[in-house]
Amino acid sequence: MSFNNILQSIFSALFVASVLRISTPIILPALGGLVSDLSGAINIALEGTMLVAAFTGVVVSAYTESVLLGVIAGILSGLLVAAILGVFHLHLKTDIILAGIAINIMATGGTIFLLYVLTGDKGNSSSLASGSMPFIDIPLIKDIPFLGTAFSGHNILVYVSFLLTWLLAVFLYRTRLGVHLRAVGENAEAAASVGINVLLVRWIALLMSGFFASLGGLNMSMAYLTLFQRDMTAGRGFIALAAVYLGGRKPWGVLIAAIIFGAFDALSNQLGSLDVAPQLVQVIPYVATIVALVVYNIRQKAVALERMRSFQEHELTAQQAVGD
């Protein structure tokens, strides 16, 4: 395939569709990361939470033959993981990073172990018949040539992730609890001094982040794929955390950052046919993040230098004027 072909495929409706599809399991945990980060406790167990929810969803939906029950079970399992983190961090006062790492490791091993117990396979759950969440055709739009392919016919979670971004923005900036959550994250002592229950708010934030992460996990195993594979989240929980910061810790910013990561991921799929190693392309968003931070820093220094220079120039001409 030539370079031109690749360009063509990038500017196609299918590519846009694939970006949306690939971004969703980053957007959802990123929203979860945002909530917990704003409340002052960064949830690095997003990855493990996703894995557990992905696994639970598949198993329950296979055994009950009900997609709904699978999804509910998946969400509950995500909340449970968040609750475990909450007990360790908020009550037993362990470091949240350490507790989060422990949960991630346990999730990786635990899901493989249970997978083996249930199916006798350590790799994937193809022997279990999991259900899939519905795919949605948007009336009218689906019949428009480019837009239809790009934006219609996605899994319901793709649309849900946009809806949740909007809801989260409203929640964080327009509701009491949301404002309290941000206040707790910035100055817990100040929040406590005006009667905000800091512990309760942190609990709510952690559980919310568990909820978002579990949707991300279910998106992996009960939408485009309908099976569980070992380590199938492949670091998306961590990419989500990067998206929280790249997105400036604001809901819409985080959404865009997650889509940027998703777009590079989609791009690397396209380039698979070219002679470029896909890993190289996948690295682009991270390199871009680092470059952005470095540039930002250099720019600030340059601005400071420029300030000094203009001041000195200005002073010198002023002094010369006096001298004349």
Next chain:
Amino acid sequence: MTPVIEMRNIVKMYSNGVVANKGINFSVERGEIHALVGENGAGKSTLMKILYGLEQPTEGELLLDGKTVEFKSPQEAIANGIGMVHQNFMLVPSFTVAENVVLGAEPLGKGGMLDTKQALQVTADLSKQYGLRVDADAVLDSINVGMRQRVEILKMLYRGAQILILDEPTAVLTPQETQELFVAVRALVDQGKTVVFITHKLREVKEISDRVTVMRDGKLIGTQNTADTTTEDMARMMVGREVFLNVNKAPQNRGDKVMEVQNLSYVSEVGRVMLRNVSFNVYAGEVLGIAGVEGNGQTELVEVLTGLRPAASGDAMVHGKVVTSKTPREVRMAGVAHIPEDRLTNGLALDASIEENLIVDRYFDPPFRKGLMIDRKMVLKQGQDLIEEFNIRTPNGQLPVTSLSGGNMQKVIVAREFSSNPKVLIASQPTRGIDVGATEFIRDQLVQKRTDGAAVLLISADLLEVMSLSDRIIAVYEGEITGVFPDAASVSEEELGLYMLGVKRQSFEEMEAYL
């Protein structure tokens, strides 16, 4: 008349064993301004935190209008009309003024969403009613300390506080802001509120309060009508001995030039010129005082001189060695010690212990470094020595520095900086928030350092402090030197004030010989 507040036999023991209140009987009448004074660590904040429900008394009872009450949390105190403004502000930096005022009790509009307009309106109304000037829609990060304080007071008024506890509200204010606050406090009392006012400045006690209560070492020494007592009496009650509010200075023995500042300028992040071509020298054996209304470049001057900010142009040298645009460590190695104006941000590592804070400027050299490690024994010993020498009130040096009272935290900084044997000592607001006893001690030490031959640069918003300690004074206004007074003793407060406000100005030729 039953007092509006009565605290009976209050005992408070903290979990680390410190008994901060030892059987206190304290009462406040409705409609009065009641000053509460006492040394650092006397237990003033603790007593007020108990009243505000932040701490639970170990023993004793609390009566409100004659009825026994118990506050398990600040909410219960607030519900009963008691509000407290803390020594350290309790505000959310990224929120607006209005958002901070209504935080925790936000007005709701339709559909249970926040009503931002209403919040702005309420804030503006309260601000008008009590004469507490604020910009309701400004982000907190962008407003100055004086306004932040008013936000804190508005926060309490919004919650319907009838009794306001102000914990050292003037410690961070300029004289002008203090006057503005006093006007507001009087307005509050005129409108039926009661105010309890903690301060270390006895002049303020005289100026604003109706009655004054003195505490010492966890005990209440006495309550008096302010009119019936003098500042000397109060000082004696606080410290338990005679206090000399005037410093005794040995005659000056001025030595060589130690620090040389040449044409120093600094431009702030937003492009404002904060220092413009400032030149002066500091000599061994002198205290050079910088007099100026806060915000006229003093903070920037100190931070440039100590390596915390880069200079825009010009140089500063210590014994001929350039120290501008060097790292703080390099500046310190050149012999400069620094007591920063904001002790919580720049003076202390809040998560570290007291003894660690006492050696953070020297842990990397022997005797505190042994091989690649820190010699814990030496650190312990140094900690014990300095705690004793500087009378830092704490059971032991391994406790976190945050367990200290505000004034004792300052003593930790002073102990560290004074014990580093500096050639140049830059002291910025060294006695802010410090009790009279400790203030006397710190001032004596400053003068002692100067008599021993150090060059001391003193920056203080307290004009009397600058005038009584300095040998030579420089007045600054809007980042420029407006006057220099080679003999500090012969200049009057009024005269200095005119230079600080930029009304009078000496020409460069007049100043040149004395800078």
